[in-house]
Structures are given as C-alpha cells and as structure tokens.
Amino acid sequence: MTSTPKIVETEENIYECDVVIIASGMNRRKLPLPEEKTFAGLGVHYCELCDGHMYQDKIIAVMGGGNAAVDAANFLTKYTNKLYLIHRSEFRADEFSQKRLKENPKVEIMLQTEIKKLHGKGRLESIDILDKKTGETKNIAIDGIFVNIGVEPNTKLFAGQIDMSESGRIIAGEDCRTNVDGVFAAGDVREKEIRQLTTAAADGTTAALLAEKYLAKLKA
Ligand SMILES: Cc1cc2nc3c(=O)[nH]c(=O)nc-3n(C[C@H](O)[C@H](O)[C@H](O)COP(=O)(O)OP(=O)(O)OC[C@H]3O[C@@H](n4cnc5c(N)ncnc54)[C@H](O)[C@@H]3O)c2cc1C
Incomplete structure (x- = not known):
C-alpha cells in the first residue's frame, strides 16, 4: 500500500495503481x-x-x-x-x-x-x-x-499498512486522505461520527475528485 505504484491483489487479478480508494464498509x-x-x-x-x-x-x-x-x-x-x-x-x-x-x-x-x-x-x-x-x-x-453489540470494520486487510483508530476504522479527515499518500478512505470504513448512505456517498465524491487531482499532480 505504501509503495509506488500500489499493488492491489484480488481473487482474479493483481493491479498496479497510483491511487487506491478504500470503501470496504463495516459489518x-x-x-x-x-x-x-x-x-x-x-x-x-x-x-x-x-x-x-x-x-x-x-x-x-x-x-x-x-x-x-x-x-x-x-x-x-x-x-x-x-x-x-x-x-x-x-x-x-x-x-x-x-x-x-x-x-x-x-x-x-x-x-x-x-x-x-x-x-x-x-x-x-x-x-x-x-x-x-x-x-x-x-x-x-x-x-x-x-x-447494538458492536461493529467490525472491514479493515483487517490493511492492518499495519495504514493508520487506524482503536475501533479498527481508518483514520482520514473530511478530505478522505489517509496517512499514506495516494490512499483515500470513504464511507463507513472511515473514522467519523455519522454513518449513513448520504455521508458514505459524499465521501465517495470527495475521495474520487481528490484522487483525480492527486493523479493529475503525479503526471504533471
Ligand atoms: C440494516 C441496515 C440498515 C440501514 N439502513 C439505512 C437507511 O435506511 N438509511 C441510511 O442512510 N443508512 C442506512 N444504513 C447505513 C448504510 O447502509 C451505510 O452507512 C452505507 O451503506 C455505507 O456505505 P459504504 O459504501 O461505506 O459501505 P457498504 O455499503 O457496507 O459497502 C461496502 C462494500 O465493500 C465490500 N467489501 C468489503 N470488504 C471487501 C474487500 N476486501 N474487497 C472488496 N470488497 C469488499 C462489501 O462486500 C460491500 O459491498 C443501514 C445499515 C444497515 C446495516
């Protein structure tokens, strides 16, 4: 995750990418x-x-x-x-x-x-x-x-690679930027107070637009 490019491994493929937006939610x-x-x-x-x-x-x-x-x-x-x-x-x-x-x-x-x-x-x-x-x-x-007996953020995958709160959510501000350059966190996976469809969608928009800006800077 901290490398450049970042390596994202799925069940079917391995991708090299400059930006990652994590939106894996919680259970x-x-x-x-x-x-x-x-x-x-x-x-x-x-x-x-x-x-x-x-x-x-x-x-x-x-x-x-x-x-x-x-x-x-x-x-x-x-x-x-x-x-x-x-x-x-x-x-x-x-x-x-x-x-x-x-x-x-x-x-x-x-x-x-x-x-x-x-x-x-x-x-x-x-x-x-x-x-x-x-x-x-x-x-x-x-x-x-x-x-209301607790939640499990889907972040185990990122343990040790990215800063997380005690509750296991990813620490990122309203701009969805994490501590790792080029990695954004959006939606319920991000440490914040209100977790609703509208706040998740708003995070998605923010992360996508700022990811685009980040990419443009990389290529400049
Ligand atoms: C029962 C229930 C009812 C709700 N009702 C409402 C409501 O009426 N109004 C409202 O505003 N909000 C409601 N919410 C809250 C709302 O659903 C969430 O705030 C919102 O869905 C968060 O969106 P998200 O994209 O962050 O996460 P999610 O919607 O949870 O999406 C995360 C996605 O990532 C996938 N994923 C997880 N791990 C990985 C991985 N390793 N690789 C690839 N994919 C992965 C998951 O399978 C899932 O599809 C409700 C929540 C629950 C549980």
Whole structure:
C-alpha cells in the first residue's frame, strides 16, 4: 500500500495503481440466535436512525451497553411507549448518556440479562430473557429489538499498512486522505461520527475528485 505504484491483489487479478480508494464498509455484529434470520427486518433491527420511526408508540428493546447502544436507546425513546435496555454485563457508556437514559420514565434497564429466544408469527412478538443473577427466564412482549453489540470494520486487510483508530476504522479527515499518500478512505470504513448512505456517498465524491487531482499532480 505504501509503495509506488500500489499493488492491489484480488481473487482474479493483481493491479498496479497510483491511487487506491478504500470503501470496504463495516459489518454489524448480528444477534447471536438462530431465529435472527427469521425476524431480520421484521422486529430485529440494527440501525435506529433508519428504522426507529417504525416503532411509534410500540415496545422496543435495545441490546447492548456501550455508547452506541445507550445513544440508540435515548434516541428511540422519542418514538416508543416503553423501552427495555438489555445488556449481559454492566454499562460501558459515558455517564452523561447513562444518566439521560436512567432518568427517562419510559425506560427499564435490565443489566446482567441475555436474550435467549425470539417468538412471533410473521414478525417479532415477544422475547425470552434470562436474568443471569437469579437464573430465571421470563417472556416479555416486544415489538422490536435494536441490536447494538458492536461493529467490525472491514479493515483487517490493511492492518499495519495504514493508520487506524482503536475501533479498527481508518483514520482520514473530511478530505478522505489517509496517512499514506495516494490512499483515500470513504464511507463507513472511515473514522467519523455519522454513518449513513448520504455521508458514505459524499465521501465517495470527495475521495474520487481528490484522487483525480492527486493523479493529475503525479503526471504533471
Ligand atoms: C440494516 C441496515 C440498515 C440501514 N439502513 C439505512 C437507511 O435506511 N438509511 C441510511 O442512510 N443508512 C442506512 N444504513 C447505513 C448504510 O447502509 C451505510 O452507512 C452505507 O451503506 C455505507 O456505505 P459504504 O459504501 O461505506 O459501505 P457498504 O455499503 O457496507 O459497502 C461496502 C462494500 O465493500 C465490500 N467489501 C468489503 N470488504 C471487501 C474487500 N476486501 N474487497 C472488496 N470488497 C469488499 C462489501 O462486500 C460491500 O459491498 C443501514 C445499515 C444497515 C446495516
């Protein structure tokens, strides 16, 4: 990656190029239950900004205990009647976000709990929750779960070649330039706060135009 030209190896070919734009995105960690596939999009969701509006006056559970989960839960309280925060251990989110959530009367926080099974005909209707302290399992009615148990940026390939943040995303500014000359990062793979289709598309435009400029300079 740091060489000139850069060598990009795919399953079929090896390319020599002067510029590389990395746009490999990220994967969200899925709810680790066999029924996940049955209810994906039918009660099991991964993006509160994208799907939260479907749960006006409904009952929601948010799974996770980090900042992303607690911020998602705070956001979703504007739609929901009742929100359960389900997390298998203790909170890792910052104090401010935790306080906001704890003070909201719509919210019930269930730490040391795990979702064990999903139920529903056609779409999600209820879940079984294990209380790890008592060993008891109970069933609660739920219209939707928002799973927020982490993401995996598709960057393993670039480890050691390019600067990355602690979360494994590529460090690049709004100009999408990385620490390596001629290498740009665009979309969810880049370390930034908002990850949406529009921000990914905007990054793509920026990276492409600045890549063109970089090439023109190389050839001058
Ligand atoms: C369930 C869900 C719902 C969403 N709904 C919305 C919504 O309603 N509105 C909204 O604005 N945003 C939504 N988002 C977020 C949005 O999808 C992302 O922000 C956006 O797709 C990011 O674009 P991207 O190009 O950076 O990455 P991606 O869209 O993830 O594309 C990355 C591509 O790179 C490929 N790739 C990975 N590794 C390699 C490799 N080594 N070599 C070659 N190719 C590779 C992947 O297969 C993939 O095709 C949603 C996300 C999820 C998960």
